[in-house]
Amino acid sequence: MNKVRWGLLSTANINRRVIPAIRASAHGELVAVASRSLENAQQYAEKWNIPRAFGSYQELLDSGEVDAVYISLPNHLHAEWSIRALRAGVHVLCEKPFALSLNEVDRMVAASRESGRVLAEAFMYRHHPQTKIVGEWVRSGRLGEIILTRGVFNFKISRRDDVRLIPEYGGGCLWDVGVYPLSYSQYVFGGAPQAVFGRQWKGDTGVDEDFAGLLWYPGGGMAQIASSFRSPLHTHFEIIGTEGRLTLNRPFIGMDDGRRLVFHPAEGDEQEIPVPEKELYLGEIEDMHVAILDGVMPYLSLEETRNHVRTVLALYQSAASGRAIEV
Ligand SMILES: NC(=O)c1ccc[n+]([C@@H]2O[C@H](COP(=O)([O-])OP(=O)(O)OC[C@H]3O[C@@H](n4cnc5c(N)ncnc54)[C@H](OP(=O)(O)O)[C@@H]3O)[C@@H](O)[C@H]2O)c1
Secondary structure (H helix, E strand, O other): OEEEEEEEEHHHHHHHHHHHHHHHHHHHHHHHHOOOHHHHHHHHHHHOOOEEEEEOOHHHOOOOOOOOEEEOOOHHHHHHHHHHHHHHOOEEEOOOOOOOOOOHHHHHEEEEEEEEHOOOOOHHHOOHHHHHHHHHHHHOOOOOEEEEEEEEEOOOOOOOOOOOOOOOOOHHHHHHHHHHHHHHHHHHHOOOOOOEEEEEEOOOOOOOOEEEEEEEOOOOOEEEEEEOOOOOOOOEEEEEEEEEEEOOOOOOOOOOOOEEEOOOOEOOOOOOOOOOOOOOOOHHHHHHHHHHHOOOOOOOOHHEEEEEEHHHHHHHHHHHHHOOOEE
């Protein structure tokens, strides 16, 4: 086997970024799509030139025609369909947020272990060369001791019937986009925070539409994260060390358009750091191929993923109680 046959679980909007990545990869082919309605699946398959269409997610999993699925369902369905896929012997790349509770994460990881199939969280920005260069700078010590990271991901939600506003579906801006600066901070500090404090503003549907968090790490470093559904699209990330800081204007998305990674040293002029071009969603697909075909562990470990969920839950607990929470 040197090709991975991919299926899509749902006709979600985000698929439009992942389909070209599968097709651009050396070892992937897109063979099937499943939707809750056969008609919808067939129309989608025709539009995107996908050979097979299924009228239910389970039919695709049981077909024997796919080796791996990309799960782009609403957040509350990630755990259920990841587990069903793994039990059907299918490898899983599951969108962020991976799951909505630690119990869900643990059941997903157990299903992966029991089935011997690969399971990974689809945090595409983690695979981009820019993020890897930032990691090298941090670990080389060029920034000195890391004191603070600051990150934001905001966008204005356009439709009030968006699934991101439904509490039972795992709605809320922290689950949706706050997880980007949260996971980036964890990447920089090398693990989960020891304590967090969060504040939220809830809209009429009952989910957080603004969220700000402060996170403390065991080595003494801190992170400030912010996310919103109420202000225009804006992303930023900054890593502040004793010897200088790095700023990223496109840390999570849109890296191919006007991206700037800049080093601001303690003394002297700022320097722009060159970053190789790479299609943003290709890295997570290639990483799955290496894991499936060569038996290498996925680049983003399930321990890191579990810590993302653990930290989000602690932040929500803090926001609800008004107290700092040990993670
Ligand atoms: N990594 C990224 O860059 C990125 C970007 C955007 C979103 N995401 C993540 O990807 C996931 C999907 O986001 P999206 O914005 O693409 O979602 P979306 O367009 O709303 O699509 C979700 C799909 O899930 C299926 N579905 C099954 N049960 C559903 C239900 N009860 N209500 C609504 N849809 C249901 C539908 O497909 P069928 O009708 O075909 O069954 C629907 O098209 C989310 O977890 C999100 O966090 C990631």
